[in-house]
Amino acid sequence: MSSYDFPDARGHFGPYGGVYVAETLMAALDELNAEYARAKADPAFWQEYHYELKHFVGRPSPVYHAKRWSEQLGGAQIYFKREDLNHTGAHKVNNTIGQALLARRMGKKRVIAETGAGQHGVASATVAARYGMECVVYMGSEDVKRQAPNVFRMKLLGATVVPVESGSKTLKDALNEAMRDWVTNIDSTFYILGTAAGPHPYPMLVRDFQRIIGIEAKEQMQEMVGRQPDMVVACVGGGSNAIGIFHPYVDVDGVRLVGVEAGGDGVATGRHAAPLTAGKPGVLHGFRSYLMQDENGQIIETHSVSAGLDYPGVGPEHSLLKDIGRAEYVAINDDEALKAFEDCCHLEGIIPALESSHALAHAAKVAPTMGKDQIILVNLSGRGDKDINTVAALMGLTL
Amino acid sequence: MSRIAETFTRLQAAGEKALIPFITAGDPDPGLTVSLMHGLVEGGADVIELGIPFSDPMADGPVIQRASERALRHKVGLRNVLDMVREFRRSNQQTPVVLMGYLNPVHVLGYEVFAQEAAAAGVDGVLTVDCPPEEAAELSAALIAAKLDPVFLIAPTTPLARVKQIAALARGYVYYVSLKGVTGAGNLDIDDVARKIAALREFIEVPIGVGFGIRDAETARAISTAADAVVVGSRLVQEIEAATPETAKEQLTRLVASLKDAIR
Numbered sequence: 209m210s211s212y213d214f215p216d217a218r219g220h221f222g223p224y225g226g227v228y229v230a231e232t233l234m235a236a237l238d239e240l241n242a243e244y245a246r247a248k249a250d251p252a253f254w255q256e257y258h259y260e261l262k263h264f265v266g267r268p269s270p271v272y273h274a275k276r277w278s279e280q281l282g283g284a285q286i287y288f289k290r291e292d293l294n295h296t297g298a299h300k301v302n303n304t305i306g307q308a309l310l311a312r313r314m315g316k317k318r319v320i321a322e323t324g325a326g327q328h329g330v331a332s333a334t335v336a337a338r339y340g341m342e343c344v345v346y347m348g349s350e351d352v353k354r355q356a357p358n359v360f361r362m363k364l365l366g367a368t369v370v371p372v373e374s375g376s377k378t379l380k381d382a383l384n385e386a387m388r389d390w391v392t393n394i395d396s397t398f399y400i401l402g403t404a405a406g407p408h409p410y411p412m413l414v415r416d417f418q419r420i421i422g423i424e425a426k427e428q429m430q431e432m433v434g435r436q437p438d439m440v441v442a443c444v445g446g447g448s449n450a451i452g453i454f455h456p457y458v459d460v461d462g463v464r465l466v467g468v469e470a471g472g473d474g475v476a477t478g479r480h481a482a483p484l485t486a487g488k489p490g491v492l493h494g495f496r497s498y499l500m501q502d503e504n505g506q507i508i509e510t511h512s513v514s515a516g517l518d519y520p521g522v523g524p525e526h527s528l529l530k531d532i533g534r535a536e537y538v539a540i541n542d543d544e545a546l547k548a549f550e551d552c553c554h555l556e557g558i559i560p561a562l563e564s565s566h567a568l569a570h571a572a573k574v575a576p577t578m579g580k581d582q583i584i585l586v587n588l589s590g591r592g593d594k595d596i597n598t599v600a601a602l603m604g605l606t607l
Numbered sequence: 608m609s610r611i612a613e614t615f616t617r618l619q620a621a622g623e624k625a626l627i628p629f630i631t632a633g634d635p636d637p638g639l640t641v642s643l644m645h646g647l648v649e650g651g652a653d654v655i656e657l658g659i660p661f662s663d664p665m666a667d668g669p670v671i672q673r674a675s676e677r678a679l680r681h682k683v684g685l686r687n688v689l690d691m692v693r694e695f696r697r698s699n700q701q702t703p704v705v706l707m708g709y710l711n712p713v714h715v716l717g718y719e720v721f722a723q724e725a726a727a728a729g730v731d732g733v734l735t736v737d738c739p740p741e742e743a744a745e746l747s748a749a750l751i752a753a754k755l756d757p758v759f760l761i762a763p764t765t766p767l768a769r770v771k772q773i774a775a776l777a778r779g780y781v782y783y784v785s786l787k788g789v790t791g792a793g794n795l796d797i798d799d800v801a802r803k804i805a806a807l808r809e810f811i812e813v814p815i816g817v818g819f820g821i822r823d824a825e826t827a828r829a830i831s832t833a834a835d836a837v838v839v840g841s842r843l844v845q846e847i848e849a850a851t852p853e854t855a856k857e858q859l860t861r862l863v864a865s866l867k868d869a870i871r
Contacts, residue, residue: 228710235762
């Protein structure tokens with residue numbers, strides 16, 4: 209695995225990734241790529257990034273031993289990487305800080321973002337306020353209804369939230385609309401893409417800003433237990449929290465990497481959001497990767513209890529990691545995720561995001577099959593405060 | 608000589624500019640498309656751009672997005688689009704047809720299979736908007752092997768080095784995007800377009816068409832003084848949107864005729 213070095217200069221992760229956009233966006237992507245190459249080589253850039261992560265976000269996020277839950281399951285010891293404790297409540301802010309610092313280097317005064325559950329929108333609105341930039345967030349009108357608290361949060365932070373009425377009115381349509389804004393306002397505007405997907409250089413950029421999760425975890429595991437985990441588990445929508453914790457472990461032998469997709473009502477029902485489990489390679493949103501599509505190449509509507517995993521594509525590096533067998537990908541259904549959500553609340557005193565609950569559910573499923581001396585590290589990518597309305601509704605309650 | 612090259616040669620000899628109308632296949636109903644294509648020709652279309660419906664048309668404005676959505680309600684797939692071209696060719700062997708759309712429906716069919724089937728159906732050129740030269744090698748090779756012209760976009764933001772790269776790959780014609788934005792936008796700057804086209808002539812040997820945001824006869828005329836071809840899409844799709852299935856062909860023909868008159 210020591211030869212793992214992706215993407216190539218044109219953004220390809222093996223047969224995946226690339227730059228599949230209209231000519232109108234090419235110059236902007238080339239400009240971003242060139243600026244990131246300069247920033248990457250500039251120690252002052254990383255110094256500021258790390259300063260912000262420490263003093264604004266509150267990093268490093270701790271690693272926590274979920275003892276009671278592990279005992280109850282009777283197998284492997286489960287540890288959480290606590291991204292839920294970050295400012296704004298999820299891993300998303302690691303990336304928005306990095307991209308906002310790039311935007312500032314490029315002299316852009318206006319940033320745009322797409323959002324599904326609203327976490328990336330909130331993280332973008334937050335950094336825009338922090339650095340004094342105008343912020344416009346595109347959000348599917350269905351998600352605007354489902355995630356009202358996050359919409360208000362973005363507005364409190366001074367952002368404009370634009371509901372998107374086209375297509376399925378969810379995350380993928382928000383992404384289309386953000387791209388349309390970008391192509392129209394290309395001189396003034398920086399597009400803060402929220403996941404490790406999109407045209408090159410975004411998958412690389414977002415991964416590099418999220419790698420901090422895995423880098424910290426490696427040090428912390430060494431400190432806490434004197435070794436690395438046997439398995440690292442993370443949920444995968446677009447895949448930014450997963451690539452963030454996986455990437456520093458790709459070269460580490462003996463660490464299984466498991467990505468958990470949203471199985472929705474069950475993969476067999478077709479009502480899910482699990483392209484790596486049940487999709488085929490295709491081209492959408494500027495990159496080639498596994499996709500949920502019909503026989504005509506039209507993108508299929510996805511289904512998941514978690515808005516943040518409700519996306520028909522997946523970051524191209526995950527497609528490569530799947531094909532070369534370095535990572536495994538599985539699906540967890542809505543009901544399994546909800547059970548893990550409740551168990552985590554009751555047994556550990558932590559309300560996890562519904563997205564992260566998919567990773568927790570898989571850990572809880574496999575832990576009993578493993579030895580008590582084995583370790584599973586779960587990326588607890590976000591907190592569940594944003595999900596309480598959804599969960600209450602599923603319990604038949606109104607808050 | 609290809610149908611596209613023949614058409615431009617004939618027009619240039621006559622001192623005329625080409626009018627290239629765009630409609631989306633299957634909008635508003637798959638049964639109407641071939642009749643609308645004939646209507647475009649009756650109005651004076653020199654080349655037809657036929658849109659392949661796609662669920663996520665990232666480079667299009669709301670008008671053409673809605674056209675895709677209407678066509679997809681009838682489950683119009685790429686093979687249905689090829690059937691429409693085949694039917695059109697039964698009574699029209701002269702007018703070039705260029706398929707315009709996004710890569711994924713082509714990708715899922717396979718580039719070689721698509722190229723062969725498209726050529727057999729009577730397609731002349733293919734423009735996949737989200738497939739820039741960097742990613743186009745395989746598709747272009749398949750198209751050229753099937754004697755189809757790969758058509759490429761050039762944008763106001765395209766730097767000179769890329770213009771040269773595109774010039775080396777382009778066949779049929781190149782499509783200059785007249786503005787920074789999506790199809791149907793309203794911020795077109797005619798003088799700027801004229802300057803850019805003049806600069807492109809130094810490197811581009813094939814004819815240059817201009818599209819995005821050309822909404823009326825006056826703009827079409829102004830653009831045609833600099834360009835070899837004028838592409839009109841959103842304005843025509845709006846006409847289809849406003850018409851009934853019974854009146855769509857007649858209204859479209861009339862509108863195309865007025866545009867053709869303006870650039871003659």
